[in-house]
Amino acid sequence: MFPLDATFPLNATIIRITEESPSVRTFFFDLNFETTEPGQFVMVWVRGVDEVPMGLSRKNSITVQKVGEATSKLFALKEGDSFGLRGPFGRGFSLPSKGEKILIIAGGVGAAPLAPYAESANAASSEVHTILGAKSAEELIFEERFAAAGKVYISTDDGSKGTKGFVTDVLSGLDISACDRITVCGPELMMASVFRLLEDRKVLGKAEFSLHRYFKCGMGVCGACCIDRSGLRVCKDGPVFSGIQLLDSELGRYTRDASGRRIKI
Amino acid sequence: MFPLDATFPLNATIIRITEESPSVRTFFFDLNFETTEPGQFVMVWVRGVDEVPMGLSRKNSITVQKVGEATSKLFALKEGDSFGLRGPFGRGFSLPSKGEKILIIAGGVGAAPLAPYAESANAASSEVHTILGAKSAEELIFEERFAAAGKVYISTDDGSKGTKGFVTDVLSGLDISACDRITVCGPELMMASVFRLLEDRKVLGKAEFSLHRYFKCGMGVCGACCIDRSGLRVCKDGPVFSGIQLLDSELGRYTRDASGRRIKI
């Protein structure tokens, strides 16, 4: 329905809002991004406030965690209100083929772009396993969507559901060598632990990680989102990178703020 | 080979020059305007001098009468030299259908756009008759091309070949009512006499005339070439107009110079 590079904001009217957790809501809108790959992102323009990147949780929804100014303003919107939307941008997760065994590792709102991935993997007749992590049971996002697509392992920091601990605690108990593909999205420290574990197991080659860096242009021109040492742009060459691309990278060590200064993670 | 609105000059290298008459030469160039209709024109940019409109006498040639600065500079060019070329622009003559009887009336260098017309009419199995006029025998242009396409009647002002007099002297002797289409190009006074004659015979509806007005933009924007009283643009709505479009027009009465002042004809 839309060109892959709708770089000028379209008007998206909210048609439904659902509460996924105390701090996470899904906003359904009246546009359909038919040609998106899971993992690609859109820029969400909260007019008069800011424009921020969000993964698509469906062809016509974003799933947002309230963290600061723009997301709070989004939370103040109601059905019938609208925001600007452009995209989808960037490189998503590689799609699985029939019969492949897929391991999805989602932490917190990182489940947003991975739920549609689980669904298309399932539709492509892959075998889908998901490790879904969150702080607590009520913060788990899209558990049913992952469950409908395959097997789900839960971990919560407080043990209110599933394994008490981190996704890595579940991961270390699984037979990773049997997986054809591993896709990861979540808080950077979680992804860094997963990265180290997969590196130790020598399976980085089949893993993909969706990164989060500060975006300005969102279209690969300004350079705000480049990572060390490769210089790859998270907004255009990513946000999804293979494990190999992230070897010897800043992942888990530092990020940059809007001015470009390095910020320890 | 070229978009119909190559509005930015292409480089045309002269591959051959032929002398059609003491004051008329044909310049063959290394571009091929495959999709042109006879009667459309190109803008010929004699670099450093001027850019002037010329009909295409073939897909890859213009046939030029030396009259002033730009055309004299063109005459100074040799094979291997080049000029700028853009087009084709405007509306050409309506193409005839199979079996139609066509009367072509060409005066002087007005034969340039009509020779390819005669050839495509012939190729479309129309019956082609041409009245070809000039000041004298040596000024007749493309007689062979018209002859190859059908029957040719000649008139010369000095009687050095064919009927002594004007094309109208030949025309008045022909059975115009038998013609399906009449196409006219030549000096304005000649076209005005033909126009009056066809108007009297009430056959303007099947006649088309190619007009000459001063062009600046050549693309229908500036308004330099508009004719009274219709306001039609010779460069875009023409240069070929139907007889009906020219009823109650300035044809044969006045033209305009580059400043827009009316100049009596």
Added chain:
Amino acid sequence: MYTLTGLKPKNPIILAAGILGTTGASLCRVAREGGAGAVVTKSIGPVPKTGHPNPSMVRLDGGFLNAMGLPNPSYPDFLQELEIAKKDSGVPVIASIFGGTAAEFSEVAEGLLPGKPDAFELNVSCPHAEGYGAAVGSSPCLVEAITAAVKDVTNLPVWVKLTPNVSDITCIGTAAESGGADAVVAINTLKGMAIDIESGYPILGNRSGGLSGKAVKPVAVKCVYDLYSALEIPVIGVGGVTSWKDAVEIMMAGASAVQVGSAVYDRLDIFSEISTGIEAFLRRKSYSDVKRLIGLSHEMV
């Protein structure tokens, strides 16, 4: 009822100066067939000018470059065209005029008064005519003096057309307002140039010229936005408008009316197409009136 400096255009979409405006018949055609709400003539000066040698206009990726050089038959010869336009166009006819001095501007304005134009538009903004246009239009003093001089010889509305080729267009707009202008028109073309790389020759006969069309729209929107903030008088927007969306955008920036120039290249009835598009937009948005659009973006903060 939509009015503009006392005029009553049929709709807010107006033919820009120098476009299909050399003859009365052409102006009538743009109004009748094209659907323009009002028409502005070619810029007319004190003496006949043939303009620059060709090529005088080329189309580029996303825009047009022209250097006509203000060809015009001079005001005595243009009177008859103006009369035709007034008689048959059915819309307000604005006479665009230019000169090298304030005295020349008022000479031309007075000379055209018998043709009964509905308003004057002062071209102090053409970027490619030695000693005319932007050559005077980048000086606030000259612009004020010229505007005042024309206001002195006529009670008709006077619009002043501004050049974007200055550091701060609002200074020039303010000068026009101080001189008594009834409206400003922004923008004329941007200084530009193109070179034929095969030969090394600049393409235009005048070597350089003015850029118009889609390419300049963001510049026009910005100029209109700034002028709307700075001035009391209406701003008429022009530059790169090729669709109703562009027209709405430039009105939201602050334009009370919109002129369309280069886009006649695509189709003559662009004027009615745009004004129909705006009507439909107003209906969809339930805006009572086109006036609701004017300057709307200034309220959105």
Added chain:
Amino acid sequence: MYTLTGLKPKNPIILAAGILGTTGASLCRVAREGGAGAVVTKSIGPVPKTGHPNPSMVRLDGGFLNAMGLPNPSYPDFLQELEIAKKDSGVPVIASIFGGTAAEFSEVAEGLLPGKPDAFELNVSCPHAEGYGAAVGSSPCLVEAITAAVKDVTNLPVWVKLTPNVSDITCIGTAAESGGADAVVAINTLKGMAIDIESGYPILGNRSGGLSGKAVKPVAVKCVYDLYSALEIPVIGVGGVTSWKDAVEIMMAGASAVQVGSAVYDRLDIFSEISTGIEAFLRRKSYSDVKRLIGLSHEMV
């Protein structure tokens, strides 16, 4: 051997300031993978700046509009990035700097000297940063003073990047030359704006910004042409270059080298693509050397 103000770029196609120039690693990538002959950093100032709120860049029909607002980590933090670029890019690295006063400019230049940049580019031309950029760059006096101040603290070549948002860019170019500039760079972006008609909001977080990309090429060609006529020092051309043809055109207008900015949107290896294209053109035309192109259009009369 191709040299430019004493530098030896690998080829005449240079990364423009503010494009993929925030980190050393990114600059290295543009040089190595992209094939840039030299790279210019993001403009660096005296204190960290986060820049304007998003949206900070949008793509339009034929161009881009941006208002980054000079985000930068300040010179102390940027030193480590400059060192990485110098160590690994394999090409000359030009540090773009900005400040609000001559003193700030020299403070930043001195502060970056330990990173061993090959030259400085003074950004006196960003159109959307209060008190910086074009705010100083439209005054010949300030431009001369700033240039002289930076020349005072370094022997490195100093390039001065000019804004086209002035009545006469050659006045500013002349001021830079008088201040001791080794080259001028033209052009920075044109002031522009876009409005979202669905909501009435200006699209950029900063409301307005700077236009770049194809749309501005004719303006850049004209500025370079005029500067080439007016100045003795080399002119570096930038603005809307997206192909080798554009690069040749701007060189024929007078550019000794060409910077490419927005076109990295299409592909990163645009630099090697353009420089290969120019080589092929030189061969086809039997021009001995790229220098033959520089200012060629001035000879064609």
